[in-house]
Amino acid sequence: MAAIELTDLTKRFGDVTAVEDLTLSVERGEVFGFLGPNGAGKSTTINVLLGFLDPSAGSVRALGTDVTEDPRAVRQRTGLLPEAFECVPNLTAREHVETVIATKDADDDPDEVLDRVGLDPDDARRPADDYSTGMHQRMALAVALVGEPDLIVLDEPSAGLDPNGVQLVRDVVREEAERGATVFFSSHILDEVERVSDRVAILQDGRLAAVDAVDSLRENLGMGAVVEANVDVPPAVEPVAAVDGVTDVTVADSTVRVSCATGRAKMPALRRIDDATTVEDVQIEETSLEDLFEAYTAPGERGANATTDSGVAEPTDTEPDARAAPAGGDPS
Numbered sequence: 001m002a003a004i005e006l007t008d009l010t011k012r013f014g015d016v017t018a019v020e021d022l023t024l025s026v027e028r029g030e031v032f033g034f035l036g037p038n039g040a041g042k043s044t045t046i047n048v049l050l051g052f053l054d055p056s057a058g059s060v061r062a063l064g065t066d067v068t069e070d071p072r073a074v075r076q077r078t079g080l081l082p083e084a085f086e087c088v089p090n091l092t093a094r095e096h097v098e099t100v101i102a103t104k105d106a107d108d109d110p111d112e113v114l115d116r117v118g119l120d121p122d123d124a125r126r127p128a129d130d131y132s133t134g135m136h137q138r139m140a141l142a143v144a145l146v147g148e149p150d151l152i153v154l155d156e157p158s159a160g161l162d163p164n165g166v167q168l169v170r171d172v173v174r175e176e177a178e179r180g181a182t183v184f185f186s187s188h189i190l191d192e193v194e195r196v197s198d199r200v201a202i203l204q205d206g207r208l209a210a211v212d213a214v215d216s217l218r219e220n221l222g223m224g225a226v227v228e229a230n231v232d233v234p235p236a237v238e239p240v241a242a243v244d245g246v247t248d249v250t251v252a253d254s255t256v257r258v259s260c261a262t263g264r265a266k267m268p269a270l271r272r273i274d275d276a277t278t279v280e281d282v283q284i285e286e287t288s289l290e291d292l293f294e295a296y297t298a299p300g301e302r303g304a305n306a307t308t309d310s311g312v313a314e315p316t317d318t319e320p321d322a323r324a325a326p327a328g329g330d331p332s
Contacts, residue, residue, distance in 0.1 A: 001064050003028045003151055003182035008058035011044050018044040020206045026184060031177045033193035034186045036203035037297050042186050046153060050075060063150050079149035083156045085140035087128040093139040094124045097146060106147035117142045118168055133160030152176055154185035158192055170196050194289040202296045209296045214289055215263055221295050222247060222261035223287040227269055229256045235276035243269045
């Protein structure tokens with residue numbers, strides 16, 4: 001059974017359609033990146049997924065439960081880190097964690113949870129109102145991890161974190177997936193998404209533009225990789241260009257650049273070069289997720305898996321959002 005099942009999900013705000021006919025399945029134990037430009041419908045989708053908003057049409061199931069019928073049961077088993085977590089004035093980080101432990105009837109040790117996210121014990125015992133952005137984000141992550149949730153929803157989890165904090169988020173995501181949790185997260189740090197995701201979905205104008213593993217998205221757009229070889233004597237171009245999956249070959253002085261539509265073309269192309277000359281050095285540049293994201297979301301452009309243009313945008317001022325709820329997933 002999938003952890004998340006969205007079927008023909010549509011959400012409207014008056015005359016504005018924020019999400020339209022979104023069908024998406026996320027497997028249990030999967031790390032799933034949810035991407036899209038501002039206004040694409042990501043926050044709306046997350047709010048509907050957690051029962052903070054009712055869908056206008058379609059169905060939403062999480063952890064085997066119909067969210068519209070029993071949102072409390074879903075949130076009880078979900079950890080949430082919203083994009084703008086709001087702390088309770090005058091409460092310490094430890095008290096925030098203790099509150100969610102009590103709400104979820106969990107048996108976590110609050111000090112262990114806070115230590116896991118790198119929040120100093122002394123800081124954890126002073127009011128969170130004065131925290132730096134990074135400390136605030138670490139506390140929010142701690143709250144989301146309470147109770148070993150089956151589903152963890154992270155919206156911009158690395159916002160405000162230093163490089164060590166960003167690496168900590170990656171480590172936590174991997175650890176949670178290893179214990180069997182499903183991690184569904186949205187981030188503008190596309191390198192972070194690529195490093196930890198099993199698959200990604202790209203939302204554009206409220207519709208699903210693409211969903212697949214990053215390597216498969218590269219192949220779909222013919223944007224696999226570039227192999228750059230420094231050689232002793234420039235080889236003939238034709239044998240390299242004849243390799244299946246090679247889209248372009250250029251030779252300049254002692255450098256051969258080979259554009260590959262698929263990852264499978266890299267090594268055969270390199271072997272053709274090596275057969276013809278002495279390869280002194282090699283660099284391989286994979287198409288980044290950022291490049292793929294731009295290809296799927298550029299104005300007027302649609303990706304290989306794109307649906308038809310919908311011409312809709314996600315409302316920003318009229319839409320309720322998940323920040324109003326505690327990051328642990330209020331079961332009420």
